[in-house]
Amino acid sequence: MSAAFNPIVETLSPPPVPSVFAWAKAYQGDLGPLIDLSQAVPGYAPHPQxxxxxxxxxxxxxxxxxxxxxxxxxxxxxxxxxxxxxxxxxxxxxxxxxxxxxxxxxxxxxxxxxxxxxxxxxxxxxxxxxxxxxxxxxxxxxxxxxxxxxxxxxxxxxxxxxxxxxxxxxxxxxxxxxxxxxxxxxxxxxxxxxxxxxxxxxxxxxxxxxxxxxxxxxxxxxxxxxxxxxxxxxxxxxxxxxxxxxxxxxxxxxxxxxxxxxxxxxxxxxxxxxxxxxxxxxxxxxLSEWRDENRLEIFRRTEALKEAFKALPGWSMDSLGAYFAFVRHPFESLASAEVAEKLAKQVGVLAIPGAYFGARHENYLRFAFANADVQTISKLPARLSKFSI
CATH class of the missing domain: 3.40.640.10 (Type I PLP-dependent aspartate aminotransferase-like (Major domain))
Structure with a gap:
């Protein structure tokens, strides 16, 4: 007889971020390098000092x-x-x-x-x-x-x-x-x-x-x-x-x-x-001055993401700030995980499904933009405009 696991832990969903990374493995790179807007990490290196x-x-x-x-x-x-x-x-x-x-x-x-x-x-x-x-x-x-x-x-x-x-x-x-x-x-x-x-x-x-x-x-x-x-x-x-x-x-x-x-x-x-x-x-x-420079860089990325979604009819940026945007996707009949999976596999854009943050949020994706520079963010309209289900 097999030993039992703690049922509380066993019934939890697997960690969310690795599942999103797994979807990315199917992307063939046809539209260029992967655009990772999933995990909330800074997209620049620590200070050399x-x-x-x-x-x-x-x-x-x-x-x-x-x-x-x-x-x-x-x-x-x-x-x-x-x-x-x-x-x-x-x-x-x-x-x-x-x-x-x-x-x-x-x-x-x-x-x-x-x-x-x-x-x-x-x-x-x-x-x-x-x-x-x-x-x-x-x-x-x-x-x-x-x-x-x-x-x-x-x-x-x-x-x-x-x-x-x-x-x-x-x-x-x-x-x-x-x-x-x-x-x-x-x-x-x-x-x-x-x-x-x-x-x-x-x-x-x-x-x-x-x-x-x-x-x-x-x-x-x-x-x-x-x-x-x-x-x-x-x-x-x-x-x-x-x-x-x-x-x-x-x-x-x-x-x-x-x-x-x-x-x-x-x-x-x-x-x-x-x-x-x-x-x-x-x-x-x-390193206080360096931290202030990074604050400004994140603000530039915030503005770049705001501009990117202005060019995407059907997508609604319902909130934006600091590291994240919570975006309403245009595919209301589909679960957010299905949308995020297809987004990763088809056009190489990684985002976290909204339902991972609560069952009411199937119509949303979370975009963590701090780990992508302005040039990379500017490619989003071209990628998402090619995305269909």
Missing amino acids: LLQWLGEAAQSADCAGYGPIEGDPALRDAYAEDIAALYEANVTRANIHITSGCNQAFMCALMAVAGAGDTIALTDPFYFNHESTLAMLGIRHELLQLDPENSFLPDMASVNDMLSRGIKALALVSPNNPTGTVYPAALLREIFDACRDAGVWLILDETYRDFLPSGQQPHDLLSPGNWEDNLVLLYSFSKSFCIPGHRLGAVTAGPNMIAQIAKVMDNMQICAPRAPQAAVAKAISA
């Missing part, structure tokens, strides 16, 4: 050993200083926990506040790894439905209704994955105040915040003296520093939350990778 620091740290005997569970002090201090300057707030090392990527940051924060049988609210559409993490842990979820007519922004009536249902936390992503929508600071303030009044955690994933317009403060949630009792901010160093393979993320929260996350992290990984911690601790301040 950062690579040098990574190499030096990788050769260090110190970085070969365990580090503090909460993260190396140099990185926690550098990131706290960066956060304090961005938000004009009092943030210190005690508020920072370093993780192995932002997905791990989410899982650690989630396990700190909820257990099997509890309920967490996600938006609909949701980031698929958030939804699958809840499922694996036996944590229920409620969906806060977002309206494309309202730019996929939450409305407060729905938020307040959700908070009245006994949820443990509300998880948001801004700038959003998959829609790209940037939540206005005033809306985030209103949502946070409502969460605080209800005794509910607000978990805000800010992975893409560095790609907002220069000088724009994402929100003022760190201003009140008691923000630490209800707020958790999540971040990824992967996008800004172009190091997704080195897996480095961060949590900003109150010291009590950091202490709970340390318990989870000690059992999950003990500490985040040491070499990238050492390198990024130097890079945060030293």
